[in-house]
Amino acid sequence: xxxxxxxNAKVIVQGITGREGAFHTQRMIAYGTKIVGGVTPxxxxxxxxxxxxxxxxxxxxxxxxxxxxxxxxxxxxxxxxALWEAHAAGISLAVCITEGIPVHDMLRVVNTTPGMxxxxxxxxxxxxxxxxxxxxxxxxxxxxxxxxMISRSGTLTYEIVDNLTRAGxxxxxxxxxxxxxxxxxxxxxxxxxxxxxxxxxxxxxxxxIGGSDEEDAAAFIREHIPDKPVVAFIGGRSAPKGKRLGxxxxxxxxxxGTPESKVAAFTAAGVPVADRPSQIPELLARRLQPASA
Amino acid sequence: MKLMxxxxxxxxxxVGIPTPxxxxxxxxxxxxxxxxxxxxxxxxxxxxxxxxxxxAGGIKFADDAQQGETLARExxxxxxxxxQNPEGEEVRSLLVEEKVxxxxxxxxxxxxxxxxxxxxxxxxxxxxxxxxxxxxxxxxAIVKYWIDPAAGYSPxxxxxxxxxxxxxEGYRKTFPALLGALYRAFMEYGANLVEINPLVLTQDxxxxxxxxxxxxxxxxxxxxxxxxxxxxxxxxxxxxxxAVAIGLGMSNYAKLGGTIGVIANGAGLGMGTMDAxxxxxxxxxxxxxxxxxxxxxxxxxxxxxxxxxxxxxxxxINIFGGITRGDQVARGIVEALKGGDVREVPLVVRLTGTxxxxxxxxxxxxxFVPVETMDEGAAKAVALANEGKN
Numbered sequence: 001x002x003x004x005x006x007x008n009a010k011v012i013v014q015g016i017t018g019r020e021g022a023f024h025t026q027r028m029i030a031y032g033t034k035i036v037g038g039v040t041p042x043x044x045x046x047x048x049x050x051x052x053x054x055x056x057x058x059x060x061x062x063x064x065x066x067x068x069x070x071x072x073x074x075x076x077x078x079x080x081x082a083l084w085e086a087h088a089a090g091i092s093l094a095v096c097i098t099e100g101i102p103v104h105d106m107l108r109v110v111n112t113t114p115g116m117x118x119x120x121x122x123x124x125x126x127x128x129x130x131x132x133x134x135x136x137x138x139x140x141x142x143x144x145x146x147x148x149m150i151s152r153s154g155t156l157t158y159e160i161v162d163n164l165t166r167a168g169x170x171x172x173x174x175x176x177x178x179x180x181x182x183x184x185x186x187x188x189x190x191x192x193x194x195x196x197x198x199x200x201x202x203x204x205x206x207x208x209i210g211g212s213d214e215e216d217a218a219a220f221i222r223e224h225i226p227d228k229p230v231v232a233f234i235g236g237r238s239a240p241k242g243k244r245l246g247x248x249x250x251x252x253x254x255x256x257g258t259p260e261s262k263v264a265a266f267t268a269a270g271v272p273v274a275d276r277p278s279q280i281p282e283l284l285a286r287r288l289q290p291a292s293a
Numbered sequence: 294m295k296l297m298x299x300x301x302x303x304x305x306x307x308v309g310i311p312t313p314x315x316x317x318x319x320x321x322x323x324x325x326x327x328x329x330x331x332x333x334x335x336x337x338x339x340x341x342x343x344x345x346x347x348x349a350g351g352i353k354f355a356d357d358a359q360q361g362e363t364l365a366r367e368x369x370x371x372x373x374x375x376x377q378n379p380e381g382e383e384v385r386s387l388l389v390e391e392k393v394x395x396x397x398x399x400x401x402x403x404x405x406x407x408x409x410x411x412x413x414x415x416x417x418x419x420x421x422x423x424x425x426x427x428x429x430x431x432x433x434a435i436v437k438y439w440i441d442p443a444a445g446y447s448p449x450x451x452x453x454x455x456x457x458x459x460x461x462e463g464y465r466k467t468f469p470a471l472l473g474a475l476y477r478a479f480m481e482y483g484a485n486l487v488e489i490n491p492l493v494l495t496q497d498x499x500x501x502x503x504x505x506x507x508x509x510x511x512x513x514x515x516x517x518x519x520x521x522x523x524x525x526x527x528x529x530x531x532x533x534x535x536a537v538a539i540g541l542g543m544s545n546y547a548k549l550g551g552t553i554g555v556i557a558n559g560a561g562l563g564m565g566t567m568d569a570x571x572x573x574x575x576x577x578x579x580x581x582x583x584x585x586x587x588x589x590x591x592x593x594x595x596x597x598x599x600x601x602x603x604x605x606x607x608x609x610i611n612i613f614g615g616i617t618r619g620d621q622v623a624r625g626i627v628e629a630l631k632g633g634d635v636r637e638v639p640l641v642v643r644l645t646g647t648x649x650x651x652x653x654x655x656x657x658x659x660x661f662v663p664v665e666t667m668d669e670g671a672a673k674a675v676a677l678a679n680e681g682k683n
Contacts, residue, residue, distance in 0.1 A: 076512065102513030103405060104483040110410050111442045124615070136585075138615040138646050153561020154585075155613045158646065159667065162613070179560060181407050181485075208564060211407045236564035238571040239580070240549060276572055277565065278668050 002128035002173040003148070003193040003200070004093060004117070005033075005069060009132060012067040013038035014074055014082050016054060020097070021073035024136050026050065028071075031133040036065040058089040071095045071125065071134055079121055080105035087113040095134050096120035096184070106182040118184025124154035124176035135176065145170015147284070148194040150187055151206035152179050152213070156235050160206055160277045167281030172200040179208075187217035195225050202229045202284055205271075209236035210257040218265035229287035231280050232266040232273045234259050294509045294524050297340045299388045301505030304482060308474040310489075311501045315390035321369060324389055325362030328355065334392040335361060339368050339384040345375030351384065354392065361389070393501065397461045398491035400424055401472065402506075403440075403479045405486075411439040412479060414472065416454040418461065420491035434458070446476040463494045471500060482520065483513030511543065539594040545584060546598065551576025552678045554599035554608040554638065556592070558583050558617040566611045569667050575675035578605045585616035592625025593635075600636040607639045607678035609670055614646030623652035627659045639677035643670040 005011075011028070015021035016038025029035050029050055037053045044056030055061040058070065070091045074082045079101035086094045092115070099122040106121065119126060125135015130144035141158050143165045151157040157176055164171065175190050177183055187205060194200045203225070207214035214234065221230050237259040263273045272287070274280045296304070302312040315335070318324045328335055339351030346352065351373045355361035365387055374381040398420035406413040417435045419427050428435055436457035438450050451469030460468060471492075479487045488506040495501065514521040536546035545560075549567070553575050557563040560582045567577040579602065583595055592610075599605060612622050626642060629635055642663045644652045653663050664670040 077515065100512045102483050102516070103485065103510040104480060104513055107405065107410065107412070108442050136616060141646070151561070153559060153564075155557070155559025155615060156561030156565050158613045158615055159562060159565060162645070181405060182410055186408075206561075208561060213408070216408060235561050235568065238567045238577065239564060276569055276668060278666065 002131055003190070003197050004119070004126055004173060004175065005128050005132045005134045007032060007034065007128075007131040009069045009093075009134075010034050010036045010065060010067045011069040011071060011132075011134060012036060012058070012061045012065065014058065014070055014072045014086065016040055016048060016052070016073075017043055018073055020136075022048065024071075024073065024097075025052075027136075027139070028133050031139050033132040033134060036067050037061050058085045058091065062089045062091065067091070069093045069095075069134060071097065072120075073097050076100035076102070080109050083109045083113060083118060087116045091116055093117045094119070094184075095123070095125045096178075097123065097125060097136060101180070103181050106180065106184075110182060110184055117189075119175065120178040120180075120183060120185075122180045123178030123183070124157065126173060126175045127171075128173045129171050137174070137176070141165060142174065143170040145172065146199060146201040147171045147204060148190075148197065148200035148202070149174040149204045149206070150190045150194075150217075151176050152208050153206065153235060156206060156208075156277070160204060160233065160280055163277050163281055164204070164284075167285070169202075169281055169284060172197065181211070187213050188220045191217060191220050191225060195228070200228065202231075202288060204231050204233070204280060204284070205266075206233045206235065207262060208234060209239050209259055209262075212257070214262040215265040218262075218269040218271060221271055222269035229284065230271045231283045231287065232271050233277060233280060234262050234273060237263075294511055294514060294521075295342055296505070296507040296509065296523065297342065298338065298505050299340055299386075300523050301487075301507035302388075302502065304478050304507060305474075305489075305502050305505055308478045308481070310471055310474045310478070311499065312505070313390040313393060313501055313503060315388060317386065317388055318365065319369075319386045321362045321365035324365035324387060325358045327389055328358040328361040332357070336390045336392050337361065337364055337368060338388040338390060339371075339373060340386045340388055341373055341382045341384055343373065343375055343378035343382045345377050346373060349373040349375040393493060393499075393503070394496040395493055396463060396496045397494040398503075399458070399460055399464060399494070400427075400488075400490045401475065401492050402486065402488035402490070403475060403484070406439060409439050411441065412476070414438045414440065414450070414454060414476075416458040416460070418458050420493075424490065440476065442480075446473050448473065461494060463498055464492075464500055467500045478507075482507075482517060483510045484508060485510050535598055539598055540591060541595070542582070542584065545582040547580040548602060549577050549579050550604070551578045552604055552606040552681075553674050554578050554581075554602070554605040555611070556581045556583055556595050556599060556608070557611045558585065558587060558613065558615075558622075562611060562613055566609065566667065566671070569671035570609065570675060573668070573671040573675040575671070575678055578602055583617070587617050587622065587625070589621050589625035589628050592622050593629035596626070596629040597635045600638055605638055606681035607641065607674045609674035610640070610642045611667055611670060612642075612644050612646070612652075614644070614649055614652075616647075618647050619644045619649040619652030620655060621648075621652075623655035626661070627655060630659075639674075639681060641670045641674040641677065643667055
């Protein structure tokens with residue numbers, strides 16, 4: 001089943017003829033994602049090399065193709081506009097890859113797009129291995145299976161998934177929720193979806209310093225996911241206070257967002273926190289053992 | 294981007310929030326001239342970013358022009374030190390403001406609540422002190438309101454907060470409009486935080502912003518190019534300047550303090566690499582996210598930037614190729630070390646993902662043996678750094 005995207009989802013690409021958009025469109029098609037077209041204002045009526053039609057507006061694209069999903073590769077100043085356009089056209093899930101969208105733009109977008117799930121911005125997207133790739137992940141690292149994975153980072157996700165795959169743990173869906181302060185889909189949103197997905201039998205949550213999303217996730221797991229083993233990882237445990245490390249959201253201010261607070265929250269929820277990505281498969285195996293015995 | 298007090302007050306005045314009368318001055322003679330033209334009692338406030346400026350001796354009072362000029366001469370160029378900032382910060386300019394007769398001090402701020410995904414307003418009648426202290430001592434004294442950005446601000450929010458926080462009666466008439474203006478500033482300029490502490494009620498019944506703390510979202514600055522230039526007058530962040538100088542993102546490099554240089558692709562992997570080094574018993578000298586799709590030239594410049602720190606005894610380059618291609622990175626490493634114009638330190642490279650095979654071949658040809666995993670690489674880098682010390 002997977003969550004958010006499967007092989008039947010009809011996807012359009014906003015910014016399909018741009019450098020990044022064009023490159024990743026081909027990778028997604030190669031993976032089996034049903035890319036039914038794309039949008040670049042002014043290039044409507046043309047087709048990309050692999051044959052998919054290009055439209056001037058999202059509305060035209062949706063009307064012509066019946067697309068329900070979109071993936072957005074537009075410059076940061078146009079990010080909010082692209083999301084509003086997708087919402088107005090009736091898109092139900094939008095993955096926003098764009099990095100650097102103003103925080104206030106996202107603040108307004110997430111409060112004015114009811115009914116549309118937004119993943120990102122500043123995220124690597126999502127993948128349901130063996131079914132569909134709606135993102136920019138290096139797909140060869142992933143393998144189909146039953147572990148649901150949620151992460152705030154891109155490359156750290158690849159690192160963790162690589163460890164999982166090598167240890168024989170395939171994945172149902174991996175969601176990179178993005179590193180910005182205001183994002184469309186949080187850990188809790190993903191956990192809620194994974195909780196209801198019978199194909200997902202275990203979970204990995206990879207958080208990082210800053211904000212309180214990990215603490216909220218821990219509370220949700222404790223209350224609502226008693227039956228699926230969860231392992232957590234926190235990136236940036238050695239980071240000093242007040243320094244912004246790459247992700248706009250990854251900053252410890254005062255005592256909020258500290259790794260100690262996040263580790264404590266997971267531990268209190270009965271979720272083991274791995275010291276390093278390579279430890280995750282082992283912790284997962286240990287958690288799965290009693291259930292299978 | 295954090296604004297200085299005088300810059301924050303400039304934004305406040307633009308939206309109609311009253312601030313004390315006065316002038317911004319960069320020289321002692323300007324201060325003297327201003328007080329000569331406007332006789333009375335004035336406050337000289339050092340314009341610095343650090344907290345604890347008052348305790349550090351950065352605020353002085355003057356009753357005439359001569360005293361003002363003398364005090365200004367003492368302050369400008371002085372390095373203020375506080376508990377929050379032991380290294381100190383040099384005073385480059387002053388804000389000269391009317392000395393107001395205070396009847397009461399309140400606190401108001403608007404910040405972004407990440408979890409609620411809404412702006413949150415905080416108000417307390419206990420202004421003039423650290424709000425975190427108030428929160429700890431008497432949490433009930435702080436009232437909050439989450440504004441729905443779709444609906445925007447309406448004066449009832451201000452009334453509800455003013456009554457809820459038991460602000461003295463003198464605030465009530467003006468507070469709803471003032472908070473509306475503060476919300477306008479928050480939204481219009483894309484702020485992460487706008488804070489007035491204290492919001493002063495004067496003995497003659499005026500409500501004015503006696504201080505201004507404003508932090509703007511860097512990603513939104515392009516909408517206000519005139520403000521983006523303001524930070525030229527601020528103490529520059531050396532890390533940010535160094536990152537931008539070689540073509541990295543502003544927050545992609547941070548100097549830390551350990552002995553092992555780090556270059557990784559992606560912020561998460563960069564942090565993970567720092568953690569792996571600590572797990573192996575060492576400390577990272579820096580955080581450096583080389584970004585996605587890094588080319589050989591950027592790898593070389595990053596290597597140079599990291600090794601400019603004399604504390605760096607070994608280097609760990611950790612690349613998980615996604616968009617970034619392993620062969621490009623490998624070429625950058627070989628290139629960086631070939632010229633002999635960078636400081637060479639013992640190097641550990643971990644390359645995996647896209648084009649890793651090609652990358653490893655390039656490295657092997659140049660005499661480097663890449664490691665397989667992040668843990669292995671961290672352990673090796675720590676061992677090499679320790680050897681270098683002896």
